[in-house]
Amino acid sequence: MNQKNLNIAFFVTTGISVLVFIYLVFLGYDEIKTFKDVIKIIASILFPIPILFFVRLIVIENFMPENTEAYKVENQKPATLFLAITVIVVIIILQILELVTLKKLEDTLILAHLINSTTISSYVFNFLLYNNLKANGVLSGVLMALAIHIFFLSA
Amino acid sequence: MNIIKNQKNQTNSEKRELLFTFQTIIVAGLLAFTAIAFFFYNHLTVVKGIKVIFAPFLSVVPLLFILSILRDLRKGFIEGNYTQKEMVKFGLLTLAITIGFTGITFLLSKINALEILLAGIIAVLSTVFFLRSKIKDILGMSIVTGIAEGIIIYMIFLF
Numbered sequence: 001m002n003q004k005n006l007n008i009a010f011f012v013t014t015g016i017s018v019l020v021f022i023y024l025v026f027l028g029y030d031e032i033k034t035f036k037d038v039i040k041i042i043a044s045i046l047f048p049i050p051i052l053f054f055v056r057l058i059v060i061e062n063f064m065p066e067n068t069e070a071y072k073v074e075n076q077k078p079a080t081l082f083l084a085i086t087v088i089v090v091i092i093i094l095q096i097l098e099l100v101t102l103k104k105l106e107d108t109l110i111l112a113h114l115i116n117s118t119t120i121s122s123y124v125f126n127f128l129l130y131n132n133l134k135a136n137g138v139l140s141g142v143l144m145a146l147a148i149h150i151f152f153l154s155a
Numbered sequence: 156m157n158i159i160k161n162q163k164n165q166t167n168s169e170k171r172e173l174l175f176t177f178q179t180i181i182v183a184g185l186l187a188f189t190a191i192a193f194f195f196y197n198h199l200t201v202v203k204g205i206k207v208i209f210a211p212f213l214s215v216v217p218l219l220f221i222l223s224i225l226r227d228l229r230k231g232f233i234e235g236n237y238t239q240k241e242m243v244k245f246g247l248l249t250l251a252i253t254i255g256f257t258g259i260t261f262l263l264s265k266i267n268a269l270e271i272l273l274a275g276i277i278a279v280l281s282t283v284f285f286l287r288s289k290i291k292d293i294l295g296m297s298i299v300t301g302i303a304e305g306i307i308i309y310m311i312f313l314f
Contacts, residue, residue, distance in 0.1 A: 035192070035195060035196060036196060036314060039188075039192050039196075039310055039314060040310060040311055040314065042188075042310075043307045043310035043311045043314075044311050046181075046185075046307055047304075047307050047308075047311065049181065050178060050181060050182075050299075050300045050303035050304055050307070051300065051304065053174050053177060053178050053181075053300070054178070054249065054296060054297070054300040056174055057171050057174045057175065057232075057293065057296050058237055058242055058245070058293070059236070060167045060170055060171060060236075061167070061235075061236050110311055110312075114311065
């Protein structure tokens with residue numbers, strides 16, 4: 001865990017995720033009436049944590065590559081490609097899901113919370129422990145797609 | 156800074172053990188959370204107060220007995236990596252236990268007396284502590300993870 005490696009991209013991504021979370025809570029503010037809804041939200045936030053612990057236990061060998069220029073150059077293209085593809089694919093999937101189920105994502109807020117928390121925990125996990133740039137691209141892509149979908153496409 | 160340095164000096168098996176301990180703490184927290192949620196939401200009644208006090212002992216006493224007589228069942232966490240076959244095997248095991256525990260949590264939610272719920276939850280907790288102290292292995296980890304995920308999935312989708 002090298003604290004120096006926390007760069008601006010990390011903070012921006014985490015910030016977006018927090019923003020999405022706050023927005024989702026506000027969006028569902030009317031629906032949060034009972035204790036049950038609070039439990040569901042807490043559960044959906046906790047969901048990824050045991051899985052990540054399990055993954056870490058299995059794959060404990062430190063894969064963190066030296067964050068050198070060479071490593072960055074080598075992975076620049078595939079990572080960017082992954083980012084672009086994931087953003088497009090996830091937005092399309094979300095749109096298709098809305099069309100098929102005839103429901104807005106806003107109606108099933110738990111699902112949105114689940115995607116958000118799973119993605120951001122995996123992102124932080126990957127960033128701190130493995131620093132795999134390709135996985136980084138995919139996870140940022142999912143988060144971006146979710147943010148774009150929530151903020152712009154389903155007004 | 157010192158803590159971070161210490162972590163670097165740890166061997167992989169020590170790190171694994173630490174993760175396993177964290178996971179058991181999470182499960183214990185989740186179980187407490189489940190008990191509180193069911194208690195408030197299902198308006199459980201306390202039929203006989205004295206039973207509530209005795210309910211936990213039902214599973215704690217056998218646990219203590221077993222812990223005192225049994226030696227460690229597994230050798231502990233290995234230092235190197237797991238093979239692909241093992242990963243798939245334990246991943247599937249975790250999945251199966253997740254599904255199983257979603258069902259068990261569903262059964263727990265059907266209980267309508269606090270003392271029985273408490274007995275059930277303490278029984279699960281005892282199992283977890285048993286795994287924690289005697290089966291320090293990836294097997295224990297996958298079972299504990301399965302229990303945690305089962306409870307969470309029940310809470311998200313079925314509660």
